[in-house]
Amino acid sequence: MKQLLKLCIVIIGAAFLVILSKKSRDYEWNDLVYNNVEALASGEGSWNMCAGYGSIDCGGYKVKYKISGFSIGL
Amino acid sequence: MKYILYLLFCSLLSCTMNTRDTYPRYRDFLKERALVADVISLDTALFRYPFRVAVTDSVAVVLDLHNADHYLHAFTYPQWRHIVSFGKRGNGPEELLSAETFQFDSPDSLWVLDANRMQITRWEINRLDKSAERLDEVTLDKQLIRVLDFHKTADGFIVPDYSGEYRYHLLNGKGDVIQSAGIIPTERKQVQSPALAQAWRSFIDYNPHRNTLALATQLGEVLEIVTLDNDTGRVLYGPNGEPAFQASEGEGIPVGIMGFSDIQMTDKYIYTVFHGRTFREIGKNMQNEDGGRFIYVFDLEGKPVVKYTLNRAIYGVCVNEETNTIIATDVNSDEPLVRLLLPVDH
Numbered sequence: 318m319k320q321l322l323k324l325c326i327v328i329i330g331a332a333f334l335v336i337l338s339k340k341s342r343d344y345e346w347n348d349l350v351y352n353n354v355e356a357l358a359s360g361e362g363s364w365n366m367c368a369g370y371g372s373i374d375c376g377g378y379k380v381k382y383k384i385s386g387f388s389i390g391l
Numbered sequence: 392m393k394y395i396l397y398l399l400f401c402s403l404l405s406c407t408m409n410t411r412d413t414y415p416r417y418r419d420f421l422k423e424r425a426l427v428a429d430v431i432s433l434d435t436a437l438f439r440y441p442f443r444v445a446v447t448d449s450v451a452v453v454l455d456l457h458n459a460d461h462y463l464h465a466f467t468y469p470q471w472r473h474i475v476s477f478g479k480r481g482n483g484p485e486e487l488l489s490a491e492t493f494q495f496d497s498p499d500s501l502w503v504l505d506a507n508r509m510q511i512t513r514w515e516i517n518r519l520d521k522s523a524e525r526l527d528e529v530t531l532d533k534q535l536i537r538v539l540d541f542h543k544t545a546d547g548f549i550v551p552d553y554s555g556e557y558r559y560h561l562l563n564g565k566g567d568v569i570q571s572a573g574i575i576p577t578e579r580k581q582v583q584s585p586a587l588a589q590a591w592r593s594f595i596d597y598n599p600h601r602n603t604l605a606l607a608t609q610l611g612e613v614l615e616i617v618t619l620d621n622d623t624g625r626v627l628y629g630p631n632g633e634p635a636f637q638a639s640e641g642e643g644i645p646v647g648i649m650g651f652s653d654i655q656m657t658d659k660y661i662y663t664v665f666h667g668r669t670f671r672e673i674g675k676n677m678q679n680e681d682g683g684r685f686i687y688v689f690d691l692e693g694k695p696v697v698k699y700t701l702n703r704a705i706y707g708v709c710v711n712e713e714t715n716t717i718i719a720t721d722v723n724s725d726e727p728l729v730r731l732l733l734p735v736d737h
């Protein structure tokens with residue numbers, strides 16, 4: 318029974334790690350994104366940035382990609 | 392011991408199950424077909440980002456979202472000879488700060504939404520003089536905050552909500568809100584907020600014969616059909632689910648997929664342009680094509696009828712069911728206007 322309990326804890330712990338890992342991948346950045354990003358003058362201290370020509374509404378502009386600096390833990 | 396195991400199992404289950412399915416899902420279409428686009432030749436090269444197109448009997452107009460000078464370009468139809476470019480970009484009193492979309496009011500007159508000015512203006516095109524004149528101006532109610540789409544109604548206009556408190560607003564002819572209704576049909580436990588409303592930003596179309604409003608989300612894959620007479624409707628989630636976003640600085644930051652980019656409701660069907668590309672893919676390569684390679688057709692109850700897969704990515708459409716023709720815009724090409732011929736048994 319103790320062995321079974323240990324096994325369950327290991328499985329559940331592994332499952333938590335998988336879930337957390339998946340969520341962190343949603344906000345994966347790469348050098349191209351950094352290079353293409355232009356900071357939007359949306360106020361001092363704001364971390365939201367917009368990039369490219371597109372149709373996503375971003376502070377009165379229309380952009381292709383919208384990102385938040387908050388999501389990368391800055 | 393059994394109790395501990397049960398608790399651990401329930402904890403794991405609750406972590407993996409974030410949402411409950413409240414609304415019906417669509418998955419398969421009755422038919423799936425390929426469509427090949429034919430290029431429409433133009434006598435002038437004008438566009439940077441042709442976002443919207445609409446056609447009447449004799450005039451076609453294209454809205455360029457990222458134009459150099461003018462937002463709107465009128466052509467003769469079906470010859471596609473340039474008549475006039477109008478709606479100059481700028482801060483001047485009769486200029487447009489940020490034209491979002493437009494709608495024909497009559498064969499030679501159209502309404503244009505300027506989101507940054509919070510105005511809808513009416514313009515008249517003169518084919519003989521090759522000119523366009525700004526005739527009417529409607530200033531939108533400030534409580535709307537920001538308006539990103541609209542449709543003319545018999546009594547005024549209908550616009551989607553930006554605050555997160557409602558889903559849409561009915562305006563009178565002066566731009567004042569006379570009725571606000573609906574809620575964002577999210578299945579997640581989220582506070583109704585501007586960030587949620589931004590993520591749920593939807594393109595709309597309105598059928599005056601049925602007094603019905605159709606909405607398709609720009610992010611995610613959700614279609615809504617609302618009967619305005621009694622504010623009832625249907626909400627349908629596609630395979631990619633509701634818009635995914637992160638709230639940051641009061642804004643909704645897209646993190647899921649790019650969904651729909653246009654919607655048109657006729658007396659028979661609802662036509663939508665669907666993208667499906669993830670923002671992760673978009674962010675990795677900004678040079679990738681922009682637009683949707685799918686036209687999803689639903690009946691007026693929201694039942695998926697036909698899925699068309701195209702040989703190029705498009706953004707805006709104008710459907711003519713009498714001629715079985717769709718005129719569409721391609722923001723990636725130097726030949727940005729195309730014609731799609733629908734099958735006879737569509």
